[in-house]
Amino acid sequence: MKTMKLLGLTTAMALAAAPVMAQDDPIRVGAAVYGLQAEFMQIWSEALEQHPAVQSGDVELTIFDGRYDALVQQEQFETMITQQFDAIIFVPIDIEAGATAVQAAADAGIPVVGSNTRVNSDLLTAYVGSDDVQSGYMEARYVLDQIGCEGNVVILEGPIGQSAQISRLEGNLMALEECPDVEVLERQTANWSRAEAQTLMENWLTAHPDQIDGVIGQNDEMALGAIEAIRGAGLEPQDFAIAGIDGVTDALMAVKAGDMASILQDARAQAQGALDVVLKAADESYEPQSDIWEQYPDMPWNDGADAEYNVPWTPVTLDNVDALLEMRQ
Template sequence: MKSLLTASILALGAAGALAQDKPRIGATVYGLNAEFMQIWADAAANHPAVKEGLVDLTVFDGRYDALVQQEQFETMITEGYDAIVFVPHDIEAGAAAVDAAAEAGIPVIGSNTRVNSDKLKSYVGSDDVQSGYMEAKYVLDKIGCKGNVVIIEGPIGQSAQIQRLEGNMKALAECPEVKVLEQQTANWSRAEGQSLMENWLTKHGEAINGVIGQNDEMALGAIEAIKAADIDVTTIAIAGIDGVTDALTAVKAGDMASILQDGAAQAQGAVDLAIAAVLPDYQPKSDIWAKYTDMPWNGGKDAEYNVPWTPVTAENVDALLAERQ
C-alpha cells in the first residue's frame, strides 16, 4: 500500500503545482511507516473532491518528529496553502504550528490525534479514553479481574497515548486485584513491542496473564514474542486498537481482541471540513456522513466530530477483512 500511496501523494503534489487556482489543502501526519496511518493518508488522497479535481491535496510524512511537522507547517504557510489538516505527533509541541497557521489566516483541521490548542477550526477523530477502557476491560474480563498484566504504550506525549492510558487505568481501577507488572512505550512499533515483550517474558515468564497494547502493531509484536517463547498465545489475554489487517487476521485466529478505528472516515471527514473552511458553499462529498448517522455534518460548523469505534468480533471480522481486499 505504501508505494501506491507515495505515488498518489507525489502525483497530487505535482497536480497542485500545475493548478494554483484551485484551493490547496496540505495534510501533515505524524508518520507513515505503519498501516493505520497509511490507510488514513490513502483515504485522504482518494477523497471524492480530490479525485474530481475540486482541490489539490498534498500529504506530508511527519516522520514521527514534532520538529519535522513544524517545518512542514512553515512550508505550507510560506507557499500559501489554503487549509491544513493536522495529525500531530505531540499534543504540546504541535500547538506552536497551529498558532503560526492561525496568524497567517490558514484554517487548521485536527484529525486522529489531538493538539493542545484552541485555534483549531475543527477536529475529527475518535474518543481514545473510550477505546483504552474498552481494550483493557476485554483483557481484565478474560482473566477474571485477577492476575498480572503489562501495558505497551504509544509514544509518550501523543494524545492517543495519554488518553488511552487514562482509559486503561479507569478499567484497572475496577479490578484492584490486578497488578501492572510493566508499563512502557513501544512507539506504535511492532518491532519495539516484540522486543519489550521478549524482555518481560524473560523477567516474568508465565506470570504475565494479560497484555494491553495501546495499538494493534504493538500487540502483534507481543504475540510474536509469546509464540517465539513457545507459550500458547491463547493462555494470555491480549488486546489492541485500530483494526489493522494483521490484527483482524489475529482476531479471527483467536489470538487477540481489537477495536476498529476508522482512519479512513477520520481522514475524509477532515478533508471535507478543510474544504468547507475554504469554500463556504461546499457540501461534503465523502460517504462517511451517511455511514455514521450519529455524527451529522451540521454544516461543517461543529468544533468536534467523533467517529465511533467498532469492536472486532467473530461476526464482523470476515466483512472487515473483505473491505481490505
C-alpha cells in the first residue's frame, strides 16, 4: 500500500490547489480524525485526499491528527472555527467529549459531518460510516461458530468511550448471549494498538494456560497483536479462533494464511462519502463526485439530504482476499 506522507507535521497536513469552481476560492474543508498512527485511518485519510474534488482543486483539504486525545480535537475545532473553514468532517475519539466541538462549530455556522466513529450530538449535518454493532456481532459469531459455541474467549476492546468500542462490544455480547456455554475469561481495552494487545494476550496466556479457545479483537491491529503473542508463546494461531475488524493489509495476509478472520470496513467509501455530503451542506449546488455511490447502490445519494449513510461491511474470504490485497498496491 502506498504509505501516506506525513511530511513531518505533528497535528495537521494540508493539500491545496488552484480553484476551478464557480466561486472565487476553493471550499476549505477540515478533517479532524482521532489519530493517524494506525493503518486504517491512514487509508481513510489517503482516500479523502484522492477525492476528485480535492484532486481538481475544488476543495482545499486540511487533515488534523487528533493524537487520540479529545482535548487536542477540541483545540483543532477552535482553530478551524477561527480560520473560518467552510465545513468539517469529524472522526471523534470520544462519543461524549466530541459533542462540545460539534456545538462550537454549529454556533459558528460551520456544517459538520461525522464519519467512521460517532459523536453524541444532534447537531451533525449527517453521519457516513458503518454499523459497528453489526460488525461486532459478525466477528464474535465467527469465533463462536469456530469453537462450536463451547469454551473460553477473550475480548480485546477499543478505546473506552469511543463509539466503535461501545457498539462493537454490544454486538460481541449479542452473539455471546446465543452461546451461554462460552465464558469470557478476560475483557480489556488495548486502545486499537497491536503492541498493547500483544502485551495483554501474553499476560492472558500465562494466567489461563491452555484455556483460551477464541480471541475477539474489536479491530485487526489488536487481533494481530494477539497472534504475535500466541506465536511468542510457542503456540499456533490456527489452534485458536481469532477475528478482527477493518481489513488492514497485515490482516488480509493473515486471513490468506488461515490465521484469523476479518471484516473489511470500507475507509474509502466512508471518507469520500463524508466529503460529498459535507460539500453539499456547504454548497447547495454541489453534485457528488466520488464513484462510491455507484459502488453501493443500496446506499443512495438522495441529494445528500439523509441524516445517515450506512456503508456495508464486506467479510474477507479466500475468494476476495487477493483482490483486496491488490487494491493496496
